[in-house]
Each structure stands twice: as structure tokens, then as C-alpha cells.
Amino acid sequence: MKLLTKVAFTFTLLIISFQPLIAQNQPIQITGKVVESGGRQPVEYATVMVKAVSDDSMVDGTTTAEDGSFTLTTENPDVYLEISFIGFETLIVADVKINKGTANVGTIALSQDEQTLDEVVVRGEKSQTEFKLDKRIFNVGQDLSSTGASALEVLNNVPSVAVNIEGQISLRGSQGVRILINGKPSVLTSEGGNALGTITADMIERIEVITNPSAKYEASGTSGIINIVIKKEEKRGLNGSVTLNTGVPNNHSLGLSLNNRTEKFNLFSQLGVGHRTFPQQYRTINRDLTSNNTVRSQGESDKNETFFNIILGTDYHINENNVLSLTGHFAYELETEFSDTDFDFLDETNTLASQWNRDEETEATNPKYQYELQYKKDFPDNRGADHEEHTLLFSAIGNFFGKDQSSEFNNTPVMNGEAFSQQQQTRTDFKEGEYTFQLDYTHPFNEVFTLESGAQYVYTDVTNDFSVSNRADNNDWVVDPDLTNVFDFDLEVLGVYSTGAYEGDKFGVKLGLRLESTDMRTLLVTTDESSQQNFTNLFPTAHTSYKLNDNFSLQAGYSRRIYRPGLWDLNPFTNIRNNFSISAGNPLLQPEFTDSYEVTSIFDKGPVSFSGAVYHRYTTDVIEEVATFEDNVSFSRPENIGINRATGLELNGKYNPTEWWTLNGDFNYNYFSREGDFEDISFDFTANQWSGRLTNKFKLPADIDLEVISNYRSAYQTFQMDISGYFFADLGVRKKIMNGKTILNLSIRDVFASRIFESETVRSRQPDFYLYDYRLRGRFITVGISYGFGKGEAMEFSGQKRF
Template identity: 55%
Template sequence: MFTQFGLGRRSLPRYDAGINRDLVSQSEIRTDGVNYRNEKFYNITLGTDYHINELNVLTLSGNFAYEVEDQPSETNYSSYKNDALISQWKRTEITEATNPKWQYELNYERQFKDNEKHVLMASAIGSFFGKDQSSVFRNVATLGTIDDKDQQANTDFLEANNTFKLDYTKPFNDRFTLETGAQYLLNEVGNDYAISDYEDGQWIENAELTNNFTFDQKVLGVYGTGSYEGDQWGVKAGLRMENTDLATLLETTSVGNNRNYTNLFPSLHTSYKINKDASLQLGYSRRIYRPRLWELNPFLSLRDNYNISTGNPELNPEYSDSYELTGIFKVAKATLNSSIYHRYTTSVIEDVSTFENNVNTNKPYNIGTRASTGIELNGKYDPIRWLSINGDFNFNFFKRKGVFLDRNFDFNGRQWSGRVTSKIDLPADFALELNGNYQSGFESVNAINSGFAYMDIGVRKKLFKGKLVASMSVNDVFESRISESETNRENFYLYNRGYRGRFITFGLSFGFGKGEAMTYSGGRRR
């Protein structure tokens, strides 16, 4: 039997500034503000392994967590007409929420006597997440007069996920192996939200913004792969069939969107061992990306009434064909993986801005195709016993093609990123980790996004033979992880800038029974 429990607190500020400029009327809204997400969280995990006999094992585990959120924010607005300041006001938010959530996992594994790799595995994994949230937004004029109303929002959100899976692996000999299986995923969501405006001394529900959004998705997958592994050459071919049944509904207005589609996803991979320190791999696979819940959910946030993000229930999935050539090389104390890849994606999901009365609304749509060709390098180097260096680099050139609202979005671009991590074992059971990252700027259908670099530092100390672990980390040491985007259209211009700043985490972990304590990451239990 095993158990784990913990608690923590986080305070996460975010600083944002923006410009919404109407090029026709020569009017402009400027914003700047800060919002916090303060969280307290508690969790406990219980589990057990039951060895029925030497060939059969049953594992059951579960986790329960409870979170309390407080999200105060303050945004300053300035309104201009022909570069002249007309009015200023302040919008404040007080949001409180509680989030109960739990998950379970049941696994059964059977090994067969003829071969330790001859295995039958069955599993059931489920989770639940709830959010009971209330928000109040108030506006106070500091110069001139304003039309913005005070508002409040109440949200009752429930999400349940269950996955049932059966896998069977049968090696016929040392070279040939057959793997088959099936998986059934169920995802059910209800998001009941109500918006009210403060008018004549009372709260009046806004019928146009109040609704209950339900999301019900079922995915059945059946798959099989066959593989051959020789002394130097190997090949693996597979085929997966998936049926997706999706239904979304806005209950109050009876607006629904039902989708049912079946797809085949083939894959083929082959490998060749040049010698013990070098090998090549060549592969093809077809993939699907289904829109996430928040890309489908039409609920909008009221934090900033001039910059709104909303989902699109009519989104279709993306489909990608991926080709990849990989080389794996070992030289002394270094390992290098290098890949050349090409991916072609259809029905690409991208956010698009629409602009009216100085209000920018971001909404995702399926727009055209994306062809991306690039190179990826991953390496590890352990020059001495107490030092380990890991790094990766990714560069790609892409071509976008698409038309939206009679506007042609064809363009070419490039994007690259890099990361280097150093882990250093120090005397007295101290450990130090340095992590440097860079993300280049890139162009999307909606905007030109700037690049940024940032660094994280972490230190850990083991006490009492690893039973107690003290850890501290500093994320974004130089407060340089700043995101900026610009949108230039014929009729409007948008600028947005945001960053979280330096984030410091301190944690203590204590392990009971066998084994060492885990290291506290500063995050919530997912």
C-alpha cells in the first residue's frame, strides 16, 4: 500500500498592457493592469498493489484534491479620440472559486509463462473536476464619463473523463511481435454560466450572455501493430481506427452541433543499426488533433470588455501527416539525436481577431493548411560524475495557406527554439539545476508574435538520508519572459504585452516508510 498527501499556496500575478486602435474613426482604447491568481490546494493519494500470484497483479489508486482560488485584478483604461484624451476609468475584479477534483486508476496485468513480454493489460482511468466560481466587476470613472456597466458572473463547471483500455502483446519469437488493443474515451462537460448587469440599483440577468454549455465526446479506438526486429534492421507497421461522436449544446438557446466521424491512422517505422553507437530511423504517421474544450466553449471572460476571447463550437479537428528521419549517435560520454521532419496539416486551428467599437474579439477558426519542414537536435553530455548537460534545438520553416472572410492568409515564416539544462551534484547532498530557454518570434494568421528568453534556477537539499527534501526554485530569474503581439489590419491595429515576472517556489517534502521523499515542484496536483 502507498499514500501521499500535500498542501501548498501559490500567488501568481500577471501584468498586461494593450492598445486597441480604430483606424477609421481615429479612436483608441489603452489598457494596463495586473491580475492575481492566488491558490491554496490540498491533496491526498491512496493506492495498493495486490499480487494475485506471480503472473497476475491488480493495482488500484485514487487521488482527491481541493483548491481555493482568489483572483483580484485591476485594469486602467484610457479613451482617446484623434489623439486627445477623452476619459479614464478603473475596472476591478473580485473572483472566488472552489475546485474539488478526484481521479482513480485501476490496472490489471497478466503475464504468460511462455514469455515475459507476452502480456495482457486492462485499465480504467477516471477523473472529475468541478469549479464553483463567482465574479464581480466594478467600473469607476477617474476622468470624464463612461458607459461601462458593473457586471457579475457565476459559473458552475463540471467535467468528467473516463478511459477504458485493453492491450495484448504477443511475441511469436525473438524477432516477431504482435500488439493489439482497444480504447474507449468518454468526456462529459457542463458549463452553466450566468452574466448580470447592474442597472437602476439591481442586478439584471443578461439573457444574451447567459447559457448552459454541454459537451459530450466519445472516442472509440481499435488498433494493431506488427513488428520485426533483426540484428541490424527492424520495421514496425500499425493501423488505428477511431470513431468520434461529439455533441455540443447551448441549452438555453437550443443551439447544438453534433459530429460523428471515423478515421484511419496508419503508421510505418523502420530502423537500421549501423553499429552499436549509431542507428537510423525512418517513420511516417497520420495524426489527429481534436479541438480542446476551451476552444469549443463559447463562454467569454468579462475581465477586459475590450479584449474578449471566446470558443467556437463549430471547430473541426486538425489532421496531420508526419514524416521523420532520425539519427541516434553515441560518442564517449555524449548522446545525440538528430531529426529531419516534414509535417502537413489541414484544417489548421488559429485565433482570429474581429474588431467593432474598439472591442477586439479573439475566436478560433479552421483556416487552410500548414506545411512545416525542420530539424530537431536533442543531446546529453555527462563530462564528469557530478555534472549533466541536456539540450535541444528545433528550427522549422513553414508555409501557411488559407482564406477567411474573403481575406487571403497565404504567407511563409520560420520559427526556432532552444533549451539547455545543467544539473550539478554538490557536496552535502545539495543539487543545483540551471535551465535556459529561448523562443523565437513568429508570424501567425492573427498577429506577429515577439520572441523571448528566460532562465530558471533550482536548488535542492536532502536531509535524513533523503527522507526530508527541501527545495527552492526561481523561475524567470531576469523577468524576461515577456510576450508581445501586434495585429495590423486595414481598419484596426492591436498591440498586447504581458508577463508574469519572477516566481519563487519553496517546498518541504517528507517521506514515510520506504524510499526517498519526492521533490515539491510548486504546482498543483493535476
């Protein structure tokens, strides 16, 4: 849609450029804004033409910006405006009043052309990547390989973002990323519950990557912020789409999206149900380099999830300047997991001494819900016209995530394995509540200067009741008091901020300061062990941009960030899935602090667009997993280990060799220097890592789109481990039928089943023991069909869809 609009507009300008110009004495600047008549949403890329009253000839023209605004210049005082956009009725503004060389026509409301919308289906995709002053936007609708995928898998296809096989998210090679939904914190992004799995690709509008957030955002997340924006349609009438996916291994889902827009109300909903399986193959080695005893394991597991989620919401337009919104999101999961692992014990001569088998059966239910009340007020400007950038926004959000889980583990001797014969049970009763209250005020004093200020209060309350029982000789279950306790975690964060921004035609700058006060408390209820941390910090931010010409611009940014240890970092309970590889949290952890610097260049001309960024991060009190070893059992927990200096280069490019072929490339290189001590041993080292992604998109005959994504992640080092590199590829095919109302999709993720995670200890830094870990998920194939009805769309984006 954008390309067609630009071409048509450019062609029109070329035609009228041959007409005689009328000489006038003084240039006149005409400004205004174009919005939809019903929802008052801005209309981007609407065509605005200035025409002479005398002969209806075109004097000047432009297209509206993202916020619907436009600026035109003419030397003819006797003119009128003609505003048009596909799907809307053309509007004439005859009353253009000029005062001292300027004319502000205020807000112009376009009415939808119902006949055109019903008879003609027009499709236009937004650019996959958009650059803003402090963030990059990736529109998910163009990602063909994400059919049937969860939010975690969608994130893995976003430049700068990586998701490992355990679901841990990193940004530019570093963890500590803050995940938001619709710009707000959410329990649905909780690290421990894999709740992002209930959000599917067809529910996601776009993903915003913010490597240097402004002071408006909570300072949490040393690597930056990833904001997942959920779709919310606002077209008039009843609209919707339905999506059905199936695949192997089990990946079956049904999604339904509905909205009904009236003059006062916008009712919107999304419903999703499904079942999926995540198989895994794994191998481990634990070797004592002093005694030379070795424990090896290998096995397979299947994690099965049956999920249901629903989003319901309404916007009530009290009047044209006040909107009240209420949204609820409920998700429910039924989990089962089965694993079967064979263990070998080899003595100091590397001779097989004993064998046994350990199997697991786990069942869990995971209810999750979120509700939000939001009020938005638009203030009229001093000319009496609507000014949607002058706003007051209040929101109150409640989140809940629960887990009721039970597991049984059975060790069965195979050869001389009686010493390892054991039966165990675990029980988990987990509850997490999070409550957020936020107030934001934005005041643009004129066209170039804007002030933002606000406050946020977040309260998190977590209880984890965890119990381990062993089977006694009399077959009774006996609770293990060393592994059983109730862990309470409370976190309160109060933040206030203010930012000021100047955005001229060529130069822009945005400065901000945020103050946050943090109160963290932990308590082991059974043993009455507690800890508390209170601290207050300032977080300055700065962003600037300079436009050298129409095709090339520079951006720079700075922010100070914090990573507060979360529940799974602090919880001291152990994971006994593998009795020889045990992990636990550390309630004494201190927060990480990061100073982040970044300079970015952006070039965009014709078929080529390119951006390059150089960045540096300085992090203190780095949190890293540290493994210790005793009796062939590795025990890992997070510790604060020194400082980290990371310097990187990131390149992103897009090239259209032809109308039917598009190339997108991403490259990220990261060099880091670590300085740290643990138990009087120096762990200073330097290392690097890099990753690359190449995406080929082809528009084939018969309205077929093909997408091939190839990825490479290099090997890298951590505090104690070497992590291997790997290559993997994704494939997506899309076919439109019924004038684009129905879309058929095929996606293959990890085509060659080559996305393998391997890690092993570094001998030079860990001379007493050797650990090896191998994990493989395998290939996922999904086919899907999507149908849009009313004015709804089948898993695509339209130029008329509003955020």
C-alpha cells in the same frame, strides 16, 4: 548506479580477458530474465556472469536490459551462472541445461538483501534522457530547478515542449498536444481548469514525449502526446518520503509519499497540500486605424490557489501472473482572483478623452477526482517460465472535474468615464465527466516479433451553465440573455488498433493501424441550437530503426493524427474580464488532421551523446484564433483556416567535459508555410521560429549540485499576430545530508524576470485595426527540504526503483 555498474563490469572483463581461453567446438547461447522475488518487477543492470565449474573462472558476462532480460554466449558446456545486483542477495544458478546449442534458464528471482539496504545508502540517477523506438523519456528527478513547481512548470523544462504564460502547451512549436497521465486520458489534464497545477514536481516519475505515436495510442493530438508518469513505489516494507517547500511569491506546499509492500499487496499513497499565488502585470492597446480612436489598459492581477490532493492505490498480486490494481486521485482547489485595471480612451487626435477603472473579484471551488480499476495478466510462455511481455491489460477509468465560480466587475469613472460606468456579475456552474474503457493484448511470438492489439472507448459529458448579469438603475441585477445560456457537449470515441513489431539486433520495424469512430454533439439549451458531427477515420503508423554500430543508430517514423475541437474551442460563451478584448468558442469547428514524418539519428559514445531529427507535418483545416474589430472592441474566436506545412530540425546533445560538469543542449528550428482564406481575404504567408535550451550541471564539493538552465524562444507569426521572442533562465541548487536521506533544495525560476509575452497584429495582413498585448508573471523563488524514511528516497531515483 548505471555508471558504477558498467565501470565495475568492464573492469572485471578486462581482468579475466588475460586468462587462457578454452577452445570448444560449438558456441552456446544462454538466455534468461532477472526479476525481484516479491513484486516480479524486472531488475535492470543486474550483473550476470558465466563461470566454469572446473575452476570458477569467469567465461562471459553481461548486464540485464531494461526488461531484465539477458543473453550470453559461451563455448564451454560445463558452466554455472552468478547473478548479483546491489541491494539483492547474490544468486547461483547451477542447473544450466543445454539443448541444441541453447540454454534458457527462465526467470530468475532475486531476493532483497535487507541488511545491506538498511546499512548502506546507494544513490544512482537514471539518464535524464532515454530514447525508445517511438518516444523519448525525461526523468524528472534530475531537474533541480523544479523544486516546488507544478506539472506545467516541469513541462516547460522538457526539450521540445513549451508552456506559455497562459498555460497553453506546445510541442515543437505547435499546439494540439494530447496530455496523458500514466498513459491514460485524464480530466486532471483538462485545458480549461488548470488542473495540472495540482500535480507537483515531487509526484512525477518521468515525462514521455511521443512526437509520432504508434497506433496503440489514441489518435488525438496533432502535435503528438506527452505522458506524465506519476510515482508509484514498490519496495518491500514501509517506505516513504516527506517534502516541504516555501517560496515567494506565495508558494507553500507539503507532500507526503508512503508505500507498504507485502507479499500480496502493495499499498501506495501521495498527499499534497499547498497555497500559491500567481501575480501578473499586463497592458493592452486597441486602436481603430480608420477612426484612429484608441483604448489602452494596464493593470495587475493576483490569482491565489489553495489546493489539496491525495492519491491512494493498491496492487493485489493474486498470484505471480495476475495483478489487480485500484487507484483513486482526488484534488480540491479554492481559488480567488483580484485584478485592478486602468483604462484610457484617446480620440482621433490622440488626446486623452476619458479614464475609468475596472476591478474584479472572483471566487471558485474546483473539485476533481479520478479512479481507475486495472487488471493485468501475465501469460507463461511455452517453456513454463514467466513471460511478462505476454500480457493482457484491462482498465476502466472515471474522471470528474467541476467548477463553481462567481465574479464581480466594477467600472469606476476617473475622468469623463461615466459612459463606461458599469457593474457586472458572472456565474459559472461547470461539470465534466469522462469515462475510459481500454483493453490491450501483447503477444511476443519469439525474441524478435511482437503483436499488439486492443480497443478503447471514451465518453465525455460536459455541461457549462454560464450567466452574465448587469446592475440596473434600481440596483437590481438583470440577467443579460445574449450572454447567458447552458452549453452541453458530448463526445464519444471508439477505437480499435493492431501493431506488429520486429526488433532484431540491428534492425527494427513497427507497423500499426488504428480505426476510430467519433460522435460529437453540442447543444445550447436555452436557445435549442444544436450541432452534430459523425466521422470514422483510419490512422496508420510506421516506425523503424537501424543500428549501424554500437554507437550510432537511425530511426524513422510516420503517424496520422487528429485534433478534435474541445469544450473551450466550441463553447460560444464570451469572456468579459476585459470588455474590450472578448473571446469565445465556435460550435461549428471541424477537426484538424495531420500527417507527421520524422527521421532521427542517435549517437552515443563515452562522454558525448547526440541526437538530431528532421521532421515534417502537413495539417488540414488548421484551427486558429481569428480577431474581428468593432467600436474598439476586439472579438476573437477559433476558425478553420486552410492548411499548414511545417518542416523542422531538432538537435539534442549531452557532453561530460569532466566528472563534475555536464552540458545538455537542445535546439529546435521550425519553418512553416500557411495557405488559407477568411471572409474572402487571403492570409497566405511563410514564417519560422526557433528555440534553444542550454543546461549546465555541476557537482560541487560538500555534496552540492548546481544547475543553470538558459532558454531562448524566438519571435514567430500566427494567422494575424506577431509574437515576440524572449530569454529566461532557471537556477537550482541541491545539498545532500544524512547520507543522502535528506535533501535541501533551492530553485529560482525566471531569474531575470524576463519571460515576457507580447503580441501585436501584423499591419500588412490586418490594415483596419491594431491590437497589442503584454503579460509578465515575474520571478519565483522556492526553498525545500525532502526526507526519505524506511527504504524511501528523498526526491531522487534509485537504480532499484521500478516503473
